[in-house]
Amino acid sequence: MEHTTPIRTRPGLTALLAFTLSLTCFGQVGNAAEDIGSTPGMTYQSNDAIFAGETDDPYRLALRAYIWGYPLVKAAAIRMAHTNPDDPYVERAQPSAAGPLNTLNHSRELFGPEFRNGVGVNHDTLYSFGWFDLEDEAWVLEAPDFGDRYYTFSIYNADSSSADTIGQRTHGSQLPTVLIHGPLYDGPVPDDMLAIGIATRYLNFAGRILTSGTEEDYRIVHSLQDRIRMRPLDSYLAGKPAPASVPDQTRLSAGVESASHYLQLYAQLGNVLRDWIPAAEEQSLLRSFEEIGLSAQAFHIEGLENATLDAMKRAARDASELIARRSRDLGSNHNGWTINYLGSRFGTDYLLRAAVARDQIYVTVPEEAIYPITRLDANGEPLHGDQHYRISLPADALPPVKGFWSITLYNDSGYLVENPIGRYTIGDRTPGLVSGDDGTIDIRIQRDAPDTSAVNWLPAPAGEFYLMMRLYIPERAILEREWLPPPVMPVDHTEE
Template structure:
């Protein structure tokens, strides 16, 4: 960098008019790309929802809703959906987006009784800023979500106001459901009262939607991996708008100034602009793409499991934020859910459905939770692997698990059906590579302080 004389002001520590070389721009651009990847991802996901004409299911499987609304499913997520990777089949999902500077959102939350539920709200950084759910003792009623620049009147009948850090808000309710037909029937009246809509559509009267009767919109089911939400070729063209709509965290002011200086240099020097695009393409391939593997996400634990400790509460941990946005976006805060990832067996060999495996929880050592737990199997793209049984996870929801006489629980993971005595504990695996995730909803103290970790996966 060569300074030019007569600069009038500084931009992020770099005097205005400073010559920015293409190589220096390329160096900074790699860092900026990792920082901004999850945020651009979130804005593109919201834009995809904005096209929905009303609350419904795209292709009959994907919940979609206009901005300010949430569409709830009426049962487990369909294995065919490819909008978000790493779903699970022990909750009923809902999802939608708000633009809460323009139009705040009203959450109508029913009385779930002793059924576990959580209503997660995320800002543009995919940080969860809400504390709504069973473990918080949230009272039923109407809650209002407002943006940082909204300055309106709170209507009567609002129990509490939640202040979003950004105008973009992603909304993801989750309600526990077990595998029985009786529970599927019992949960419907509760789901039908879980209604989220814009303040502009709020009448003050209770709302009711039968989510089993919502319309289906055309849309083909993608059978491969998750949609590519971030285009490195346009990333730096979109970045100025991102910086305008997502204010810096305390301590990020100099980073924002640096990014604006970089963009200003690109606007006046085609070589710098080209360097930014080249750096984005390179960083996508060499840095972001490898973060899709769960072995790169979080802390390595005994038994070979990985677990990120600060999910949905990233702060300045841009690495884990991007890794999670790439592999399994929109996770819960650690005290709501702990995630444990496994791609290798106890001898550090890639899990493969052509082999047979077991996981044995010793007596009284299933995941210690106040909510529920599950073990879910995925293909290498982090989606469900088709199987004739239609069983993708095992856990609290499974009412027919068999325990050994000493109280231990062994899960059998293999492609072929095991013997009858093990069939209830069978998690079907595909041919070829697969991976596992344990979710611990409302984790107990032993999980939170690290004294409990999952047992290893052993090849039989």
């Protein structure tokens, strides 16, 4: 069915989308009242242990299905929230870059604490965002000359993994025309185009353009955004704009209301699989899921024995806990920071893919950016607004990047925090950044304002919080782990 509804405004859409996302993307499933028993010791702790070999054990199959399917469901929920298939042309409030399927949309201002339709958003760039359906056609990307301004375009598969990332790092100020095609495309690639293949039916396009956040700079970035274009190959060759019609999508929530709390993700995954094109390495795994009612048609709960359903419920709870644990250990831990040096290239490490999707979905490839995260101070204690902290960056040990670096603070739920100076991130472009006599940059993180203005203050909330460092176009020292983030040091409240 095609939708060509005129644009109209609906108050509170951002809140509605955030609520929808929270319903469809539960990250923890252990709060339900239903008693499902225990799984002593959770035998399967690592990705290799979970996915190695064949099995017909319902618990282990369900554990695999949950971990493998979690990022697919979360990505689909974000696609649903952004494209709003029931009313695709409803007007979205800024700074949302949401819009109908097969359209490219732009945030016109930096995200602030009022934004709740996503977690861990940056406060450094303006986004250009879109979801595109590659089932029937390839798409062409055109972009302007960005001069010396940092920009990057990340192109993701529908499982949250990266297909490619291009921009200033790969092509300087000007990209070539790009053809983006799906796994079933067998048409030509024009000689003057860069071809990027997507492994899934739906692609997520995420563009980021650096901005200082001033009104003058916004106008420059808006002009660049307005000259980024996505349209089908046929339209491009004919010199026409993209069609205005919007293809329909399989709803993520279909039939979910009839599933119990612990089985909801399996029901959602069944809906995702209706549009899924399995990669060669996934086919055997997906066939095995039929033993627990999951197929390319849906999740068939009817006919499953009670013992199987009980095993699936335990697996859902345990898988959620395993994902949460892995999110705190993304592969490398240094000075309290957990660092994923693989970025969004997961291969068959499905547990890592799920863990990254939990808190950092759609991170880019490591050569484009590294995202260290910490919830702990140097003593291993949770970061909390009742405490004062300091991060020290000596002049000879500043983050070695060719793009930019920043540190952003989020509350425990992943949102930016309202504060009296309107500062949500601090980094190499922060106006008035203060250095010591020896060139050291000390960043003070605390709830109350410091006694002096001659400090680099990153305001903290009342409760627990976490920090995310962004290292864009990291140099070799970062990628080879020679440079590591410094610890977050607790500071005595009486220290000046």
